[in-house]
Amino acid sequence: MAGNSDPLTPRAKLAVTAGKAVAAASRAAGRGSGSVIGGRVALKLDPDLLARLAQNLDCVLVSATNGKTTTTRLIAEALRAAGPVVSNALGANMPAGITSALAGGSDAKFGVIEVDEKYLAGVARDTDPKCIALLNLSRDQLDRAAETRMLAENWREGLAGSKAVIVANADDPLVVWAASSSPNVIWVAAGQMWKDDAWSCPSCGGVMQRPGDDWFCGECGFRRPTPSWALSGDHVLDPHGSAWPIHLQLPGRANKANAASSAAVAAVFGVPPQVALERMYQVQAVAGRYDIVQFQGRDLRLLLAKNPAGWLETFSLIDPPPTPVILSVNARSADGTDTSWLWDVDYTRLTGHPICVIGDRKLDLAVRLEVADQQFQVCEDLDQAVQLCPPGRIEVIANYTAFQDLRRRVGN
Template sequence: MPLRTAFAVSVSKTAAALSRATGRGDGSVIGGRLGMMIDPDLLAHLAAGRQIALVSGTNGKTTTTRFTAAALGVLGDVATNSFGANMPTGHTSALARAGTTRYAVLEVDEHYLAQVIQATQPRVVALLNLSRDQLDRAKEVAMMADLWRQALASHPAVHIVANADDPMVVYAAGAHPVAEVTWFSAGQRWQDDSHVCPACGGHIQRGEAGGWACANGDLRRPTPQWTLLDGEVVDPEGQPHEVKLQLPGTVNLGNAATALAVAARFGVNPVDAIPRLGSVASVAGRYAQVEREGRLVRLLLAKNPASWLEAFEMADVAPTLLAINARDPDGLDTSWLYDVDFSPLRGRQVLVSGDRAMDLAVRLEINDVPFTHVKTFADAVGAVPQGRLEVIANYTAFQDIRAELDRVL
């Protein structure tokens, strides 16, 4: 390792450790930022010699990354950005902290995928989905698919594991050599961003069993090698595998199927990987269950229309706290609330909180969902009977509630 790189790694690890010790955060960003100031090519140097998988998409990448790292653990130690810092500073910090490992699994923000592929030269890239997100700063969905397509076409040797159910993902992977794409089927509950073919602008026609095709014939759903059938993951040989997860929802079975498909490219047998997936109980606090004053609190993160739809499917029919902020990490525009159908919450005790609780209150009134406004998480706990309390919150609201729970997650 060049002297400058070694010094940058030392500074990165020290800064991250100091950040954690002083309670200012996990240090993933500051450690990577300082290291890259010293050595701008630090990520490439740290990636050299490792077999790397990248995981990207609008939703599910943190959980899929955690599952994939667990699956690759069959082969040995795996470096990963488990705290969710998914930009190059976070990747740099994660690899520096891990030291020498043969394998790495990195969650990548979809806007940085091209840059991170170039720096890390991964063995596998997993493409999960593309949908609208943070309207004040995120790119339009079809534009994002185009950027992915260009980036992947420039790296034909990289193997892609891609979601056959999302037309935007299929288009992005479409310029890649057919032999270097593995298709999986994880479903697509949110379809509002893929009514139009990104290749020609024609209408996407949908059929039974998840099938879809462009009306003009320019794009159609590929045949997936990995599928979900009756709650089991079916591998390319047609062998079904029962996957028992601690994490809720059909969406996490899809995330698990993706992880198994990625791990298989490294030679991991699904039979060996599946028990490791079942050991994952929480991902950066998401899905964690904590007892507080006789209430069993479960935290679900939801950041955009697609993830809110999935959160409603995961949550039990129980008192539910919805918390919305609009700070920089969340995106400042809350108009996306009008893309979410909140009617599944009818019949539950619903509470609203957060900096933009009134925006959420107006949206709930439109959907005829009665609610109560509470100022704090503690007020919410006191307002519901003993038993289950579901909490669905976006980024900073989620972290605020974690802080009130004394970060026991």
């Protein structure tokens, strides 16, 4: 697929140039990276630009509710062992942001592309990927995302008969159902901590049985496929049964699962597990996530958690009590404006931690913590919350726009 012939028509070149100019103007005006507005302008000038930019690349698409930005970074690091990579590393994961990213990678051999769940089928059509990684599906942005089963249905229809190798999480019934329409699937036992979105069978609606780590539908026989790759403690087991150690600077079980899926993807491109996993060690933080920053004499660890599944994984990696925890929740357009998901999060896991609550929807969160019988203080802003904490480590957990606000405040 990859080659050196120039796939761009004069119109496409004009579109790329105009998009870059608009993005640069947006950056100069202090309005962020400009990648989305630049991509929109470029696609207006040439609606086929994404397909043209992708045609000389071996592409992998990464989609999920949680972990796609991190997994995209891990795969990109692994594939750099085999050649130059272009990637939308900052997480602009809709067609405009993806187009902008690919326009900046003229010498790349591989395209590693994070894709918003709702856009996966269309981006797969445009980019003709060699591989698609499907990690998980869970509730998110309740006011506008269709229920998870409908997203799985969209994936299933959009990927039916795809030539791509699908690397899919065997432990998520919704992902398995979505991937099962494809002829070439590699199953990874990556685990699933959050199970509340897959109690009923996505195939027939029957009740799912979940003995141990297994799952199956008692009605129609839909069941967990046999994985060829697996996360086992601190190792990835490959299809030959060899165990490869995972050494990451990123914390938590969820990131080991991301590494296992990434190793399976890298193998599709001919990068062996040992090489792939060694290269993943380079990733220290992903768009500010997991960064530890000094602020007002304290060490703040910045953690992103956007939905119940993400909060559950995040609680599992914070330092034990009495480490203070600051929670920040907004409900702006990019977060989803419905905060009823807070009631799906088990905040009793924070028992023993002093808690400070900030963000646009701090009062919604305060009511939830009151019901969960937690000790907390509502604060005006990050500065006040940090002042209430003793010197040392503070875990700061925020949803999407709240996380961006935090990064701006601490200069990250």
